Amino acid sequence: MKILDWYILKRYLFTFLMMLLLFIPIGITVNLAEKIGKILENEVPFPAVAQYYLDFTVYFANLLFPLFLFLSVIWFTSKLANNTEIVAFLSSGVSFSRFLRPYMIGASIVAAFALLLGLYLAPLASKGYNEFRYKYLKKNSNVIETQDIYRQINDHDIIYVSRFDPKMKRGNKFTLEHYDGNKLEYKIFADNITYVEQDTTYKLTNFVKRTYDENDEVLESIRRYDTLFKFDLDDLTPANYMAETLLYGELTRFIEKEKKRGSSNIGRYEVVQYKKWSLPVSVFILTIIAVSVSSIKRRGGMGVNLAFGISIAMVYVFFDKVFGVMAEQSDFPPLVAVWFPNVIFGMLALYLLYNAKR
Template identity: 60%
Template structure:
């Protein structure tokens, strides 16, 4: 690694680190100012608040990594350009690709860091962050899917509830269907509601009815109330909305397989989280190339013009990411395409700007 490589790489990593250290405390202070009254009203313990802000730093920092990376590259590359250092490097006989090499090395380091954080560190931080948020900051608000819940427990058993109340641990219009090995319905259990009685570790069914199908006819059993045991937990019916964010690489794959077997209606939400994690390292390279191509040329407006353009591109990227993410979560749009399309679009933009910058 030459002197130029070390010089640019040092500036790359130092500027990125300083930007993180500057903006994350600002985010913490802004969040604390907004939420302090809720924490006091809900009597959040000090030790839990401290852990919350540690998780907040990791969770929010990981979300903002690409934007910080983009802006930091624009910032220090614009300074190099204004000081005519880039002109000196290229005038010495170095090609544009050679000049770009330390940037790609820096992007590789950040990409590996982003990958391991997204796959292993952030899930644990996300769990603590969201649990605190729904316990103290959004007390009483729903953090689960609560309507039209359908699950396949195993190869033979299927359950359905039209709605679920997490606070009361109660589901309404409950149905359980059991099929035999020939895929014929063996019996169906229905109830107007099902309630989990944690003290006794049993379920209470109201307006219970069981229809058992026999060759000679149908057997119907009814009871006003019935206490019974099922081989599922009440939380298995309605995983919290942020459940995919709390699982590491291997746990998320197993969770998606399980939810797919159960026929979960919101499976795209979980798959989208998985693909976004894999796409993060690619994003680091795309944004680095765009930032260099935009800021390497000396402009009349100086660094301000480059930063303004960078912020505009960052907002457009976030907009595309959110639009396609929402399409994947709330419609039949492919989660894979929802992740690929923004990266292809901005990858093409990166190549175009790089080609223009070379000229």
């Protein structure tokens, strides 16, 4: 039976690799055709472009990983069914569960790769990919201002900015409150706050500081005031893609830090965190569905299996995206949003597997 295992396992891994090698160049070509004008306009050096598309390859592969796997398994299993090879295997006394074993071995290898990709390789690629986009491809575009930033930056300080422009590194109506326990010690107001990158200081306009003690209140007012603060520029404008660029340990610490600060993007960050674990599990679920659907020889041939498989894959991607957006934009639990598609399609996989065995 080892011959059967090696035969199916090699076809499983080889077809998946070929599917990646087929679609990734297409993705690169489409992306290059769309971005070539800005690349030439901004005179981007070739090494930077080459590194960008290396990062894009990893980013693109991680993004569409389940779809590639699902289609590859349906493709080569349908070919086995059309060549009546599956009938020969099962007629020789091999149970369907035993026939499925090399698929599960292949799924374990791919799932381990997906875990490695999600925990380590994809964050590094996402960082380079996004940094290139914002440095060369979006540098002349309008930057959306961040409004009504209210954050606890540590155990003692809370800041508020009514509007912050990341491009100009300037905010309006800045307030900082410093507490000792539950007691407000002082409060700083400024009409404008500007980050001076050269010396990492902040320039405040119409600076006012109110210091409170038990019996009195001290007021200090200065027209222009330069100072240091215990927060970074990222505390005012954390990038939306920040979570995607962090290794898992860094991401966990980042989420805990943002929770203490009262960030409104916790749902977005936790979706990224949970998907690092849900994606490897989806490899097994999609493999079982693909084998169950395509192991039967149908009158319409491989085309029917592919059409049915692509429909299921599109529904899976739809569920994944819709629930992900719900978690990012509302109070919907991120853990439920990420794992719900796997639960639903896991039950579908068990149902299809039961019927395939029959």
